[in-house]
Amino acid sequence: MSEKNENKTLSQKVFGAEQNSAASIGEKKLGKYSDIAIRMFHTKVLKPGEMLLPAVGGLAGKFLDGLETYKTVYYVTVLKLDMKYVAFIQMLIGIYDVLNNPLMGMAYDKTRSRWGKARPYLLFSPMPYFFSTLVLYSGALFLGKTPGDSPKKIIFLFVMLFIQETFSTIYTIPRDNIITLMSPNPKDRITVGLLKTYLGNIGANIIYAIFPPIFELSNKGYISIDLATVFSVLAGFAAVLGTVCNIAMALGCKERILLQPKPAPITKTMFYVLKNKYARRNFLANFSVSWWSDGGYRWDFVTQQEIFGGSIPSLIAYTPFNIVEVLSVAFIPKFQKLFRHNNRNAVLWLRAWDLVSALLMSIFGVLFVHKRWVIIGIYALFHGLDGLNNGPANVFEGELEREINDYTEYMTGERPDGTFGILTGLITKITAPLHTLLTIKVFNWSGYDPNITSVFWSQGNKLVYQKIFFLFAGITLLPNVIKAIPYFFYDLVGEKREQMYIALNERRALIAKEKENELDEEIKELAEMLDEEQTVGTAQ
Numbered sequence: 001m002s003e004k005n006e007n008k009t010l011s012q013k014v015f016g017a018e019q020n021s022a023a024s025i026g027e028k029k030l031g032k033y034s035d036i037a038i039r040m041f042h043t044k045v046l047k048p049g050e051m052l053l054p055a056v057g058g059l060a061g062k063f064l065d066g067l068e069t070y071k072t073v074y075y076v077t078v079l080k081l082d083m084k085y086v087a088f089i090q091m092l093i094g095i096y097d098v099l100n101n102p103l104m105g106m107a108y109d110k111t112r113s114r115w116g117k118a119r120p121y122l123l124f125s126p127m128p129y130f131f132s133t134l135v136l137y138s139g140a141l142f143l144g145k146t147p148g149d150s151p152k153k154i155i156f157l158f159v160m161l162f163i164q165e166t167f168s169t170i171y172t173i174p175r176d177n178i179i180t181l182m183s184p185n186p187k188d189r190i191t192v193g194l195l196k197t198y199l200g201n202i203g204a205n206i207i208y209a210i211f212p213p214i215f216e217l218s219n220k221g222y223i224s225i226d227l228a229t230v231f232s233v234l235a236g237f238a239a240v241l242g243t244v245c246n247i248a249m250a251l252g253c254k255e256r257i258l259l260q261p262k263p264a265p266i267t268k269t270m271f272y273v274l275k276n277k278y279a280r281r282n283f284l285a286n287f288s289v290s291w292w293s294d295g296g297y298r299w300d301f302v303t304q305q306e307i308f309g310g311s312i313p314s315l316i317a318y319t320p321f322n323i324v325e326v327l328s329v330a331f332i333p334k335f336q337k338l339f340r341h342n343n344r345n346a347v348l349w350l351r352a353w354d355l356v357s358a359l360l361m362s363i364f365g366v367l368f369v370h371k372r373w374v375i376i377g378i379y380a381l382f383h384g385l386d387g388l389n390n391g392p393a394n395v396f397e398g399e400l401e402r403e404i405n406d407y408t409e410y411m412t413g414e415r416p417d418g419t420f421g422i423l424t425g426l427i428t429k430i431t432a433p434l435h436t437l438l439t440i441k442v443f444n445w446s447g448y449d450p451n452i453t454s455v456f457w458s459q460g461n462k463l464v465y466q467k468i469f470f471l472f473a474g475i476t477l478l479p480n481v482i483k484a485i486p487y488f489f490y491d492l493v494g495e496k497r498e499q500m501y502i503a504l505n506e507r508r509a510l511i512a513k514e515k516e517n518e519l520d521e522e523i524k525e526l527a528e529m530l531d532e533e534q535t536v537g538t539a540q
Contacts (some may be wrong), residue, residue: 006283012283014085014274015274015277017410017412017413018275018411018412018413018415020412021409021410021412021413021507022309022409022410022413022422022500022503022504022506022507023410023411023503025507025510028502029510030345030506030507030510031506032507033506033509033510033513034502035507036505036509037501037502037504037505037508037509038315038505039446039503040184040185040508040509041184041185041186041498041501041505042185043185044188044191045183045184045185045188045256046183046185046188046189046191046272049252050129050182050192050252051191051192052089052195052252053108053186053245053248053249053368054178054179054192054195054196054249054253055192055198055199056196056240056247056248056249057175057196057197057200057245057246057247057249058196058197058198058199058200058203059200059202059203059241059245060203060238060241060242060244060245060246061175061200061203061246062199062200062201062202062204063203063204063206063207063233063237063238063240063241064130064133064242065203065204065205066203066206066207066208066484067137067207067211067231067234067238069204069207069297069298069300069301070211070231070301072086072297072298073215073298073301074140074231075157076297076450077227077450077454078139078227078228078231079139079143079153079157079199080153081148081149081153081154081157082149083296083443084440085149085154085157086157086296087296087436087439087440088248088436089154089157089158089161090161090296090326090436091432091433091436092158092409093158093161093165094432095152095162095432096162096165097165097169098099099167100166101169102270102419104169104170104173104418105173105270105418105420106266106418106419107418107420108121108173108174108417108418108446109263109269109414109415109416109417109418110263110266110417110490112259112261112263112478116178116181116254116255117174117177117255117259117415118174118175118178118181118255119174119178119250119253119255120250121170121171121173121174122171122174122175122178122246122247122250123247123248123250125167125170125171125174125241126171126243126246126247126279127176127243127247128163128167129164129167129168129170129171129238130238130239130240130245131161132160132164132167132242133164133235133238133239134232134235134236134238134239134386135160136157136160136161136235137231137232137234137235138228138231138232138235138236139153139156139157139160139213140227140228140231140232140233141228143156143466147349152156160295165526169407171230171246173417173418176283176508177257177405177417178249178253178403179192179193179196179402180257180402180406181255181256181257181416182254182256182257182510183251183253184256184257184401184505184508185255185503186210186399186402186501186503189398189399189402190398192395193394193395193398193399194329194332194394194395194444195396196230196393197390197391197395198326198329198391201325202389203536207234207320208318211230211234212289212301212304212305212311212422213311214227214230215227215230215301215305215454216305216311216455217311219305219453219454220455222393226372228304229279236462251258257508258288258508258509258511258512259415259509260413260414260415260511261511261512263414263416264412264416265475267366268413268421269414269416269419269420270353270416270419270420271413272408272411272412272416272419273408275408275411275412276404276408276411276482278404278407278486278490278492279404279407279408279420281402281484281485281486281489282483283427284486285483285485285486285522286363286483287426287427287431288348289432289478289479289483290430290435291431291434291435291438292435292438292475292476292478292479293435293438293439293442294438294471294472294475294476295437295442295443295445296440296442296443297444297446297448297450299468299471299472300467300472301447301454302454302468302472303468303469303472304317305454305455305456306454306455306457306458306459306468306472307369307372307375307457307463307465307468307469308372308375308376309372309456309457310381310455310456311374312346312416313372313373316376316380317380317383318381318383319380320380320381320383320384320387321380321383321384321386321387322387323384324384324387324388325388325391327388327389328387328388328390328391328392329391330351330387330391331388331389331391332391332395334394335350335389335392335396342493342494343396343399343400343403344400344431344487344490344491344492345492345493346392346396347393347396347397347400347487348484348487348488349485350389350392350393350396351388351390351393351480352484353385353478353483354386354389354393354520355381355477355481355484357383357385357386358382358386358467358473358474358476358480359474359477360382361378361379361382361383361473361474362469362470362474362477363539364378364382365378365469365470365473365474366466366469366470366474367491368464369465369469370465375469376503378386379473385405385487390489399444400487400490401490402491403497405417405420405502406504407492407500407503408420409471409504410500410503410504413507415449424502427453444469445457445467445468446464446467446471447461447463447464447467448464448467448468491532
């Protein structure tokens with residue numbers, strides 16, 4: 001055998017399809033299931049409740065995410081910890097995450113139960129995750145006004161972030177993957193993704209509408225509400241909402257994707273990223289910018305309070321975005337038609353749109369940062385243009401990510417969503433020390449003093465606010481350009497994409513046939529449901 005052939009054989013071993021995967025079995029064995037496979041790909045099977053429950057769960061999650069956008073404000077302004085302690089603790093938690101994520105990923109990928117793969121975790125993990133978050137954001141109430149370098153505060157923050165991160169991993173991996181397991185039909189998943197995005201934005205916007213005005217009025221002395229109490233109350237509401245909604249999702253949603261009954265060894269599945277050329281490219285792009293940092297502070301909040309001048313001017317600046325973001329949902333069918341249902345092209349054009357808006361906003365914003373109403377107008381214009389495509393962008397990007405994960409199953413015969421994330425998750429962990437150092441340096445470079453009360457132009461320095469606006473609006477331009485590069489080489493579109501899904505569904509039907517009798521009933525039930533849906537659709 002020549003050296004060239006040896007290299008080719010090695011390449012095939014590393015990057016080629018696994019034996020008994022949908023990509024390698026062949027039409028002879030799978031072809032007899034083609035009829036049901038085509039119907040599974042084209043027929044919607046999710047009930048209205050199953051479409052709504054993940055969206056309601058997303059609403060609760062985004063409510064908490066909205067609160068977490070102000071976590072640095074909580075650590076530095078409310079707990080009064082020095083930024084260097086915060087950055088160091090977050091680095092330690094990131095290192096711990098290197099161990100935590102693989103353990104959960106392995107457990108998740110090995111899970112096979114009568115409830116499914118993701119649902120068992122969603123029954124018990126939301127409560128400890130959301131409760132630990134509540135305790136974290138209530139810490140300032142019982143720690144008192146101890147100094148910012150108090151060992152008690154530092155230990156409290158570390159312990160609570162440690163506990164929160166542990167349960168966050170147990171909760172997040174199943175939550176992020178359950179939509180993929182609910183239906184083999186891409187249109188079902190796009191609909192769920194749309195509803196989840198829409199309600200999720202409402203959840204986050206509730207926080208954005210409540211917190212900044214309270215913070216501003218408190219700083220100006222118009223109200224005497226303690227910010228520690230505000231954080232605790234909002235976290236309590238998020239904890240109750242998140243726990244109830246996510247458990248309801250676990251109870252009300254059914255997993256229909258039939259998986260390999262005996263998963264491959266962990267030593268194989270954690271390297272299945274190598275079998276997925278699309279994931280490999282994204283991995284390299286993300287790794288190349290994983291050290292990037294915006295300085296770790298909430299520059300959007302500083303911009304609202306100190307550059308725009310408070311809640312009312314900020315409301316004016318954000319109003320165009322808030323209006324068009326809701327209306328952008330109506331553009332999804334138009335964008336699907338415009339891009340001929342090619343998710344790759346849609347994502348590339350919509351990302352380019354966002355980058356141009358961010359670039360122009362950054363340039364004009366830095367130039368006119370000292371002119372209050374001019375910069376408000378600049379932000380309203382370009383952020384509004386950005387919001388005009390938010391609905392389509394979120395839906396297309398979400399489905400593109402699911403396609404890439406499905407390609408792993410197509411090439412390997414497995415759905416190693418948990419261990420698959422180990423390698424991709426290691427990106428930020430490996431570069432965590434560099435990211436932490438850069439965070440501190442960028443924060444110091446900004447010249448911003450968080451100890452000065454956050455009111456209009458309180459820093460009194462134009463250069464400081466130019467840097468702040470750049471950190472807010474423009475610093476992610478280069479990383480976003482780099483992360484978009486892999487999609488220029490993404491070719492899982494059109495007929496190739498459809499054939500992949502048909503082969504996947506054929507293999508799932510084959511698995512069901514080879515399983516025990518009770519699982520034969522599951523595939524029969526799905527087939528009957530598909531027939532019913534098709535009959536109803538024909539009648540309409």
